[in-house]
Amino acid sequence: QKEVEQNSGPLSVPEGAIASLNCTYSDRGSQSFFWYRQYSGKSPELIMFIYSNGDKEDGRFTAQLNKASQYVSLLIRDSQPSDSATYLCAVNKSGQAGTALIFGKGTTLSVSS
Amino acid sequence: KAGVTQTPRYLIKTRGQQVTLSCSPISGHRSVSWYQQTPGQGLQFLFEYFSETQRNKGNFPGRFSGRQFSNSRSEMNVSTLELGDSALYLCASSFLAGGPETQYFGPGTRLLVL
Numbered sequence: 001q002k003e004v005e006q007n008s009g010p011l012s013v014p015e016g017a018i019a020s021l022n023c024t025y026s027d028r029g030s031q032s033f034f035w036y037r038q039y040s041g042k043s044p045e046l047i048m049f050i051y052s053n054g055d056k057e058d059g060r061f062t063a064q065l066n067k068a069s070q071y072v073s074l075l076i077r078d079s080q081p082s083d084s085a086t087y088l089c090a091v092n093k094s095g096q097a098g099t100a101l102i103f104g105k106g107t108t109l110s111v112s113s
Numbered sequence: 114k115a116g117v118t119q120t121p122r123y124l125i126k127t128r129g130q131q132v133t134l135s136c137s138p139i140s141g142h143r144s145v146s147w148y149q150q151t152p153g154q155g156l157q158f159l160f161e162y163f164s165e166t167q168r169n170k171g172n173f174p175g176r177f178s179g180r181q182f183s184n185s186r187s188e189m190n191v192s193t194l195e196l197g198d199s200a201l202y203l204c205a206s207s208f209l210a211g212g213p214e215t216q217y218f219g220p221g222t223r224l225l226v227l
Contacts (some may be wrong), residue, residue, distance in 0.1 A: 034213055043203060043218035044156065088156060092213055093169070098161055099146045099205075099213045100169035105155035 003027060006089050006104035015113045019076040021087050023104055026070065029094030033065055034101065035074045036088040044088055048074070079111045115140065117206050117219030125225045131192040134222045138185050138206030144168075145187040146216065147179060150201040162187055191224075199226045 006023050013019045021035075032051050036044035050056045050063040050072070062075040072091075076083055086106040093100040118137045126132050138145050146169075147159040158171040162181035179189040185206070191198055201221045208215040 032213070043220055045218070046213070046216060049214050090156075090213070096169050098144055098163055098168045099158075099207060099216060100161060100171070101146075101148075101158050101213055101216075103148075103156040103158075 002104075003102045004089055004091050004104040006087075006107045008105060009108040010110050011107055012110045012112065013079050015079060015081060015111055017079050017111075019079045019083065019109055019111070021074040021076075021089075021107050021109065023072045023074075023089030024070055025072065025089075025091045025102075027091065027094050027102075028067075028070065030091045031094060032092040033063070033072045034090040034092070035061075035063060035072075036090060036103075038086045038088060038106065040085075047087075076109075079109075081111050081113045084109055084111050117204055117217055119202075119204050119219040119222050121222060122220065123223050123225075125227065126194050127227050128194055128196060130194050131190060132194060132224060133188055133190045134202055134204075134224075136187045136189075136204030136206075136219060138187070138204075139208075139217060142206035142208050142215075142217075143185050144207035144216075145181055145185065146205045146207070147187070147189050148203040148205065149173075150203060150221070151199075156203070159189065194226045196226050199224060 038044040048063045064073045088106045089104040090101040144163045146161040161169040181187045205218045
């Protein structure tokens, strides 16, 4: 089993719709979870991080975490064409101080106008 | 405030050679992490340095090494290059002792091994 798994997509949604991106992880001890966005030819940029079970909202973005199910998701409300990018889920390895991020391979999102 | 800078941006080497890549973190950031990104394997963690010490390490062979200087600038070295080392190498810096919550990526160095 891969450490962090995501559907590669592409996920296609119309402008204004909700895009739902999902991620599962294998390390039960993981405590911190991250969503990055990467535009083609650019570096990843951090969108959100979440530590606790439940939802965390930031503008149009909502991260959801369920540690029992080892599942993290990202909802993008009112999707815009500018949201078209690859979304990377990352988990910080358990038992590690600092940074030791394990990334999924990403889900490509396409928002059509 | 200037972002993370990486040099060189592009590099072509041949098998068996070695290469050194450089990363200058955002001013005030003391943690520097390195990642390799390829189409097949995605983004993979190489190692993290904090206060000149390697704090975390990914699952890469010993040919991949790094170091951090007192001004937080970091270098990574790959010896005995293989074709499979062709990739985008990304550096990211984090504020103080912070983890990935404050991590910003540089533009990357694209390495092609022939």
